[in-house]
Amino acid sequence: MAKHETPLLDQLESGPWPSFVSDIKQEAEARAKNEKGVEYQIPVDVCEDLLGVLELSFKHGRTHWKHGGIVGVFGYGGGVIGRYCDQPEMFPGVAHFHTMRVNQPGGKFYTAEYLRQLCDLWDMRGSGLTNMHGSTGDIILLGTTTPQLEEIFWELTHTYNQDLGGSGSNLRTPADCVGEARCEWSCYDTQALCYHLTQEYQDELHRPAFPYKFKFKFDGCPNCCVASIARADISFIGTWKDDIRLDQEAVAAYVGGELPPNAGSHAGRDWGPFDIQKEVIDLCPTECMSYADGKLAIDNRECNRCMHCISVMPRALRIGNDRGCSILVGAKAPILDGAQMSTLLIPFIKVEEPYDEIKEVIENIWDWWMEEGKNRERLGELMKRQGFQKLLEMCNLKPDPRMVQEPRTNPYIFWKEDEVPGGFQRDIKEFRKHHLR
Numbered sequence: 001m002a003k004h005e006t007p008l009l010d011q012l013e014s015g016p017w018p019s020f021v022s023d024i025k026q027e028a029e030a031r032a033k034n035e036k037g038v039e040y041q042i043p044v045d046v047c048e049d050l051l052g053v054l055e056l057s058f059k060h061g062r063t064h065w066k067h068g069g070i071v072g073v074f075g076y077g078g079g080v081i082g083r084y085c086d087q088p089e090m091f092p093g094v095a096h097f098h099t100m101r102v103n104q105p106g107g108k109f110y111t112a113e114y115l116r117q118l119c120d121l122w123d124m125r126g127s128g129l130t131n132m133h134g135s136t137g138d139i140i141l142l143g144t145t146t147p148q149l150e151e152i153f154w155e156l157t158h159t160y161n162q163d164l165g166g167s168g169s170n171l172r173t174p175a176d177c178v179g180e181a182r183c184e185w186s187c188y189d190t191q192a193l194c195y196h197l198t199q200e201y202q203d204e205l206h207r208p209a210f211p212y213k214f215k216f217k218f219d220g221c222p223n224c225c226v227a228s229i230a231r232a233d234i235s236f237i238g239t240w241k242d243d244i245r246l247d248q249e250a251v252a253a254y255v256g257g258e259l260p261p262n263a264g265s266h267a268g269r270d271w272g273p274f275d276i277q278k279e280v281i282d283l284c285p286t287e288c289m290s291y292a293d294g295k296l297a298i299d300n301r302e303c304n305r306c307m308h309c310i311s312v313m314p315r316a317l318r319i320g321n322d323r324g325c326s327i328l329v330g331a332k333a334p335i336l337d338g339a340q341m342s343t344l345l346i347p348f349i350k351v352e353e354p355y356d357e358i359k360e361v362i363e364n365i366w367d368w369w370m371e372e373g374k375n376r377e378r379l380g381e382l383m384k385r386q387g388f389q390k391l392l393e394m395c396n397l398k399p400d401p402r403m404v405q406e407p408r409t410n411p412y413i414f415w416k417e418d419e420v421p422g423g424f425q426r427d428i429k430e431f432r433k434h435h436l437r
């Protein structure tokens with residue numbers, strides 16, 4: 001018998017999608033039975049009280065968590081999101097309900113053994129509930145009490161060789177697309193770069209030293225499977241510089257209907273036979289492709305590497321061999337001054353260990369933003385306030401037409417004094433000699 005009546009939540013157990021309510025109830029039951037004889041370190045009925053408080057929120061249409069919460073582990077300034085229920089008498093099982101962020105592996109590849117160990121730890125010292133994964137990438141351990149934090153941290157680091165993720169005004173946990181592990185479009189090893197930079201900047205991740213939060217994300221190609229362009233202050237997006245590799249025989253197989261377009265992604269509906277002209281040539285954004293006499297041609301100089309043709313004919317077209325990534329900066333959600341996607345800063349950079357060139361870019365940006373950024377000002381906002389030009393100067397980069405979608409239309413152009421013959425120091429009397437009042 002459940003501890004609380006949950007008539008509203010019970011409705012979410014119907015329907016075909018996996019029900020989080022059924023799952024939490026299952027965990028609540030498992031804890032009550034405790035077949036493994038676990039020495040639970042937080043209330044056994046934590047899951048039931050969570051459902052209880054959630055049901056109350058469904059009823060009231062508002063949250064029942066108190067404002068904020070500052071908890072953590074010694075040595076670190078982040079990694080744990082403290083949280084307290086505002087009805088602790090009614091739901092003592094979730095009086096403390098802190099979330100721990102655990103740094104996930106690249107591409108989120110796991111072994112059953114690793115996950116089992118983590119579950120054993122969390123069953124005993126936490127609620128048994130998780131989020132796989134947080135939007136930033138972390139494994140999220142959802143709900144424990146303050147005294148358990150150091151215990152869990154000790155176990156994570158000493159037994160599992162596993163660190164916490166980031167939270168607060170610091171470098172947050174970096175994340176990547178699956179990359180070369182399973183994708184023929186990956187222009188660099190996203191997991192290697194993500195792992196390397198995560199390790200390189202552990203200090204910046206664990207001890208907040210920034211004006212505000214800062215995120216890295218790594219996409220192997222412009223398809224952006226980890227959405228770096230929208231969800232990271234620095235977005236690393238793979239690309240290539242030479243020609244798209246073309247297999248005319250495979251093109252013929254697509255045209256002949258032997259290979260399904262888009263690897264069969266649209267097989268659920270009859271779109272008619274594949275029409276290379278209509279589905280590829282005419283959709284190329286730069287109109288740099290042609291198909292004549294059974295031969296596909298690409299004017300690679302005009303290709304902007306949008307991925308469309310490659311995505312439609314993955315067996316016939318392949319990324320080039322001269323690979324690297326573009327670096328874009330400044331993406332953020334609306335607060336305070338409006339949403340931003342990242343802006344192209346470096347059109348092409350090689351991605352080669354030990355990634356010194358890339359680190360130089362990161363550190364130049366940090367030097368600028370850490371000094372000039374206002375309290376709780378994202379990089380994207382500093383770029384707006386001080387100007388893209390300033391960012392270029394701080395990164396020792398020359399302006400490049402690829403850095404703008406279009407030139408400015410307004411004529412409010414600033415010149416540096418040394419660019420103007422005679423400088424800015426002028427004498428009105430000198431002017432009056434020629435122009436009487």
Ligand code: HEM
């Ligand atoms: C013979 C007399 C004048 C001539 C031939 C003249 C001519 C012009 C011209 C050609 C422009 C530029 C328009 C444009 O680019 O769109 C202009 C702008 C302007 N003029 Fe005059 N003007 C005269 C007198 C005055 C006077 C007496 C005043 C104010 C007391 C004045 C105030 C302005 C202002 C405020 C602008 C706009 C400047 C800006 O674009 O920010 N002008 N004038």
Ligand code: HEM
């Ligand atoms: C109580 C008196 C005045 C008020 C309340 C006033 C108000 C304003 C306002 C609100 C603007 C627009 C500013 C903007 O768009 O950012 C403006 C622009 C302007 N005003 Fe006035 N103004 C007054 C008197 C004057 C006088 C006496 C002159 C000239 C003799 C003048 C010349 C101009 C000019 C040239 C602009 C355009 C500036 C630009 O576009 O950069 N104003 N004024």
Ligand code: SF4
Binds near residue numbers: 177178184185
């Ligand atoms: S972003 Fe590109 S390389 Fe990475 S998984 Fe997606 S399609 Fe593949």
Ligand code: SF4
Binds near residue numbers: 298306
């Ligand atoms: S990648 Fe995009 S721009 Fe380049 S040829 Fe293919 S469709 Fe055209």
